[in-house]
Amino acid sequence: MTVFMSSRLILRMPSVTMDTWNHTTWKAFSMSKAKTIADRIEEYCCLMTAQQLxxxxxxxxxxxxxxxxxxxxxxxxxxxxxxxxxxxxAIWLREQSA
Incomplete structure (x- = not known):
């Protein structure tokens, strides 16, 4: 398992060599779990601006x-x-959709 950290989120990805890691692999990995908008918002580590939200x-x-x-x-x-x-x-958004 490889961990990539950015200023916004931490991604845990299956271990692959950089030779085999390409755009198609990334797309397949990122689409493997369907995320709700609330989940995507929750991934931010800092306060969000109105524009981002x-x-x-x-x-x-x-x-x-x-x-x-x-x-x-x-x-x-x-x-x-x-x-x-x-x-x-994210909590507020989930309450609105419930």
Missing amino acids: AELLGESVKTLYARVSRGAMPAVRIGGAVKFDPVMT
Whole structure:
């Protein structure tokens, strides 16, 4: 088992030599487990921006800000910036779909 670490997530992959590891192998590995959007959000290790979250949810940044201002969505305010905790956002998203 090989472990790759990036600034955002840790991937555990079957051991292969770099000779045999190619784009097709990576695609097959990454598609082997179907992930929900909540799972993908939870993989982030840092607070997310509204733009990052909007891209994953397929919504506009304006919609996210509107939810936050109504108190309908968990967010963290740092100065004037609105950030999203990946774990809390994933929990919130799962509750919305239940």
